[in-house]
Structure formats: structure tokens, C-alpha cells
Amino acid sequence: MYRTRIVIAESDRDFRFRLKEVLRHAGYMVIGEAQDGRSLLQMVFQTTPELVILEYRLPGTEGMDVAGIIEEHHVAPVVLTADIQQQDVAELVRSPGVYGVLPRPLQEEMVVPVVEVALASFERAMRLEKEIDSLRKALEERKITERAKGLLMEKKGMTERQAYKYLQKISMDRCVPLARVAREIIRVLEKENGP
Template sequence: MRVLVIDPDPARAALVAEGLDGVDPLEVRQSAQFNAAEVASFSPDIIVVACDSADRDTLESLREAGETNPRPVVMFADRSEPGLAEQAIRAGVAAYIVDGLAPARVRPILEVAMTRFSLMQQLRGDLAKAKANLESRKVVDRAKGLLMKERGLDEDAAYKLLRKLAMDTGRPLGAVATDLLAFAGVLKGDAS
């Protein structure tokens, strides 16, 4: 497990490192700011950010890095202001721990954060797939409607024709439906 610890305070960073005794490679960066380029260069499995209090710049950097290269993030903060926990979670922090840094707690917290991150990534993937399936279904329904109107087919026959075109071309049904709608638009002069 590759762990990157970002903490400007050497004493606090040492506590985190103590809790990760035996983890190799372990990289400790004594920096006050989260730097996405540094994270990319180390390519950690998990990031631990320890700080006095989460600031908006760090949270924004975490959010931006998470969009391009998602990683589980654990944040240990000595103190917190109202609303910062929510902002941290929205920025991609899997575990936000306030005034709770103890070496014996570090590894279990990282394990929970990694599991939570993995589950959230799976949920995001499932949601994206469901949205894509719904959009594909809408396109297929529109293509069926076009075939029903233009060729005088019933719904079942229009679907069978689309499915046959998809099988004959070895392409997904949604892609065939999209092409059919695009070609119909060109023929009608709707394309730009």
C-alpha cells in the first residue's frame, strides 16, 4: 500500500507515520498545501492530509485532484469550523477526523476510508451506467417512434428491426438508434 502523508507539522506527521509503521512505501511531504502534481508523481493508494484546520484551498485542490485521479483521502484536523466536514466530504475526503489523531487509530481509519472510497466509486460507476442505459433507452424509443411513423410499423416490429440492424452490424442497439436518428435528421435537412 502506497501512502502519501501531507502535513506541515513534523510532530503530527511523525504520529501518522508511527501509526503506519511497516507500510512501504510511505512518503511524508511536509507541506502546508495539497499539490496535485506531487500526488500524481508518487501515485499513492491513499492520501493522508493532517492539518490544524481544513482550509478552502486544500479542499479545492483535493476536489480537483479527485476529478482527474481519484484516490481515497483521510483528513486529520486538529480543529474544525461548522460546515467544513461537509465541504471535506464533498471534496472527496473519505474520512474526516477532528481531534482524533492517535497512532493506534491511523491504520484502522485508513482501512475504513479505503473501503468507503471503493464502495463510493462502485456506486458512482453504477449510477453512470444507469444514466447511460436510461439515455440509450430514450434514444431507442425515439428511433422506434421514427420507424413506426416512417415505415408504418408497430412498436414490436420497429424494435425487431432495430435489433436486427444492431446484430447485423455488431454494434450496440443504442448506437444504431443514434445513427438512425442522425441520418433521419440529415435526410430531413435538420443537420447543421
């Protein structure tokens, strides 16, 4: 929590001031304020905050999914401020990039819990995304290795075990990853049967 960098995008000056004071009192650092969508996006990409607090339907965001744009670039989680009597909170938190909602009028006791849940959820989402990317890469490398083994079995008459040991030996001898060796083997063996 301490010194978490936050940007606030809110057109209501009084609400923004109160929110800023609550955040500062709780130990957060407000590094920027915006009153429209374009200046908010510029500020977010220049300062890379750890959290963005964004007014639902901020002026200048018509036709622009600001939270979605921020989410697409994995910059920070977005917490919306909204009049909960007029908006369906469940619908708001299903929007891309939105990790929480602060009700209007501001309920000071809700600020820290909403901010902390948004930060923790975003961190968890980014960690899961990295794991997914890592698994996707491992799967792709496994497919390449399997293809190289298949070609060695077909073209060189090796058993599956011999083909794998052959790839493994080259990988160890050259000190390069198995997938890289497999790609080279595929390229060479496919060239042999080329036109």
C-alpha cells in the same frame, strides 16, 4: 492494507514522523511527504497514491480546496488531521473528498481504523460512480432506441414491435450495438424530412 501507498502532507515534523512510523509499522507504505499544498498536489498527481493524509489548514492551501481537487480527479481518499478540540469533526468529514479525520494529538490506535474506513468508503464510492455512469449510458441508449422506433413508426408505418425487430435485425446482421443502429436510423430519417 499491506503496502497501501500513502502520501502525508503535514507541517508539524514531529507529528509527521510519528504518523509515518505508525503507518509503516501497520504495513502501509509512505511514498511521499509534503509540507504545503502545491507540492502536495504535484506529488499526488505524479505518484497516484491510494490515500492522502492531509493537515487541516495546511500552510500554502489558503483559498485552495486541496481535498476537493483530489476528489475531482478521483485519485484517492483524503484523511484530515485536525485538532478535534478546535474543529467540528462532523463538519470536516462533510467536505468534498474527505473520508476520515485523525485527531491531534495523534492517537495511534485510531490510525489503522480511520485509514481502512477511508479506503473502503472511497472504493465503494468509486464503484457506485461507475454503476451510475453505466446506468446513465444505458438510459441514454434506451432513449435513442425509443426515438428511432418512434421515427420508424411515424415515417414507415411500422408498429412498435415491428420497429424494434427491424432495429434488432440490423444490429445483429451488422454485429453493431443497437444504439448505434438507432443513431443511424435517426440520422437517415431526419435527413429525409430535412430542408
